[in-house]
Amino acid sequence: MKLLITGANGQLGNEMRVVLAQHRDIEAIYTDVDTLDITNLAQLDLFVATEKVSHIVNCAAYTAVDKAEDDEDNASKVNIDAVRNLGIVAKRYGAKIVHVSTDYVFDGKSFKPYDEDASVSPTNVYGRTKLAGEKALFAECKDAIIIRTSWLYSSFGNNFVKTMLRLGRERDELNVIFDQVGTPTYAADLAQIILTIITDKEWVSGIYHFSNEGVCSWYDFTIMIHKLAGIECKVNPIESSAYPVRTPRPHYSVLNKTKIKTTFNFEIPYWVDSLQSCLKILENK
Numbered sequence: 001m002k003l004l005i006t007g008a009n010g011q012l013g014n015e016m017r018v019v020l021a022q023h024r025d026i027e028a029i030y031t032d033v034d035t036l037d038i039t040n041l042a043q044l045d046l047f048v049a050t051e052k053v054s055h056i057v058n059c060a061a062y063t064a065v066d067k068a069e070d071d072e073d074n075a076s077k078v079n080i081d082a083v084r085n086l087g088i089v090a091k092r093y094g095a096k097i098v099h100v101s102t103d104y105v106f107d108g109k110s111f112k113p114y115d116e117d118a119s120v121s122p123t124n125v126y127g128r129t130k131l132a133g134e135k136a137l138f139a140e141c142k143d144a145i146i147i148r149t150s151w152l153y154s155s156f157g158n159n160f161v162k163t164m165l166r167l168g169r170e171r172d173e174l175n176v177i178f179d180q181v182g183t184p185t186y187a188a189d190l191a192q193i194i195l196t197i198i199t200d201k202e203w204v205s206g207i208y209h210f211s212n213e214g215v216c217s218w219y220d221f222t223i224m225i226h227k228l229a230g231i232e233c234k235v236n237p238i239e240s241s242a243y244p245v246r247t248p249r250p251h252y253s254v255l256n257k258t259k260i261k262t263t264f265n266f267e268i269p270y271w272v273d274s275l276q277s278c279l280k281i282l283e284n285k
Helices: 011-020 041-051 072-093 125-140 160-170 187-199 218-229 258-264 271-283
Strands: 002-006 027-030 055-058 096-102 145-149 173-177 206-209 234-238
Touching: 002 011, 002 041, 011 027, 011 187, 041 072, 055 072, 055 187, 072 096, 072 125, 096 125, 096 187, 125 145, 145 187, 160 173, 160 218, 160 271, 173 218, 187 258, 187 271, 206 258, 218 234, 218 271
Parallel strands: 002 027, 002 055, 055 096, 096 145, 145 206, 173 234
Antiparallel strands: none
């Protein structure tokens, strides 16, 4: 097995490095924009053919939600064109591909967890380009696996957990949104399910949803981050309307994970337990 990991310098890409370091039997090539331009089909084709890649895990994405509104061309190149290219080379050379997508393909107006067959209705450029990327991938490679995830964080890179740790230590008081509800996803857990999928004896293509177990608001998330880290900071719950952003976020983005759990016999950790694991790593960094 020879893996190509794209977007290897991001949160998930770095967690894939950690997980795969424990598996000497799996050869992995880690690339990012500076070493492999996946928006360039000819370059990608040559790379996959030369390296004889058997599996592709696409961790690369344009994820700047607000910036994407003014930068749709670049968002489309990474979230649509590059994904299509990966599908083309996967089909051409018989490689298996896992692509990571997002809860932003939904409008957030539901009141029950979204399953994989729920109707999609993205409300911003980021969500629309990610959905278009899903469709482009399946158009080129029907054997692909797509994993939609939400509220991703890690001990690597910049994310909500690190921001709340920093602000909690810098300030006496914080205002955090309570009317947006979802589930955090520890990127290390996402990396683990990806490893489980690519090493499973049976390849079951399609769309899957993955996050940690449980439900919380950004306010609840912050309270728990501070509690586990021993930070004393007053956190006030506020409505989304009190914290204006360029691009409105989904009010509800809980994902139903039944399909991925039953298909791959995978037990997903509770979000607080995974948060605690991440914080322990950050303490020792």
